[in-house]
Amino acid sequence: MLAALRARSQPFARIEADLIAPAGLRSAATARAATDAAGHPDSVLLHLSGDTQVSASIVIRGIPYQGAHGLAGTFGHVPIVPDGVRCACGQRGCLATVAAPAIVLARAELDDFAHVYGRRAAIAELAERIVAAEDRARWAWLDAAHWIGRTLQAVIPTLDPDVVVVGGWWGPFAADIEASFRDNRPTIGGGALDGLPAFTTARPGDPDGYAGARAQARDRLRAVLAASV
Numbered sequence: 001m002l003a004a005l006r007a008r009s010q011p012f013a014r015i016e017a018d019l020i021a022p023a024g025l026r027s028a029a030t031a032r033a034a035t036d037a038a039g040h041p042d043s044v045l046l047h048l049s050g051d052t053q054v055s056a057s058i059v060i061r062g063i064p065y066q067g068a069h070g071l072a073g074t075f076g077h078v079p080i081v082p083d084g085v086r087c088a089c090g091q092r093g094c095l096a097t098v099a100a101p102a103i104v105l106a107r108a109e110l111d112d113f114a115h116v117y118g119r120r121a122a123i124a125e126l127a128e129r130i131v132a133a134e135d136r137a138r139w140a141w142l143d144a145a146h147w148i149g150r151t152l153q154a155v156i157p158t159l160d161p162d163v164v165v166v167g168g169w170w171g172p173f174a175a176d177i178e179a180s181f182r183d184n185r186p187t188i189g190g191g192a193l194d195g196l197p198a199f200t201t202a203r204p205g206d207p208d209g210y211a212g213a214r215a216q217a218r219d220r221l222r223a224v225l226a227a228s229v
Helices: 002-008 010-016 028-037 101-107 111-117 119-131 135-159 168-182 210-228
Strands: 044-049 055-060 063-065 163-166 198-201
Touching (some): 028 044, 044 168, 101 111, 119 135, 119 168, 135 168, 168 198
Parallel strands (some): 044 163, 163 198
Antiparallel strands (some): 044 055, 055 063
16 A cells, blocks of 8 residues: 555655655554553553444554454454355455444435435434434444444454443444443353453544554654664
8 A cells, every 4th residue: 555655646755755764554443543542551452433434453552453464453344244245355244244334324214315415424413313212223223233242242252352442433322332242241250251341432532543643653753763772
C-alpha cells in the first residue's frame, strides 16, 4: 500500500525522503485502539468497532499487536455462523456477513436512506431508532449484537484481555454485546470468571482515531531517536 501511495502521490514521495523515520501504515482500528489504550497502560486491551466495517485491534500494555502477518484483530472474518453465507473474503459465515454496517442497515430497512444521505447519516438514524425501540431497527441490531457476542465467546478465551473497549456507533449499545457474550460463559471456579473481562465504551472525541495515530507516530519517532543516540 505504501508503494501505491508513493506512485500516486508525488508530494508524499518527496516528503518521505525528509522523514527521520520511515513511513508506516496503521489501520484505523489500531489508531482508535491507541486512543483508548492510553487509559489502560498496563492492560491487554481488545478494541471493537463497526462504523465502516467490523473491526478490532489488540493493544498489549500500550503496544499494538498485529500478529506475525498483520492479521491479528481481523474480527470481522471470524467464521462464526454455521453454514453461513459466503463472505467477500471467500469464507462462509464470517461475522461481517451478519454484523457489518451495510447488513444491519439493510435489515433495518435503511439502505435507501444510506444511499441518499450517506452511511454515516444512516448509522446515526439507525442508532436513534434503536434508542426509540423501533421494532425493525432494534431487531436488526440485536441480531448483530448476538453474533458479536458469540464471536467474543471464541476470541476472548484465546486472547484473555483485561478489558474490551466498544467504540464507534456500537459504543452506546455495548451492554447488548456484553449480555450476548455473558449468556454462554464457563461456570467453573464458582463464578470466578463471571466478571471477566471488563467491558467499557471508547473515550469520546476521537471517532476516527486521529489522536491515537498521532500518539503512535510520536512514540515511533521517539524510539527511532533513542536508538540513534
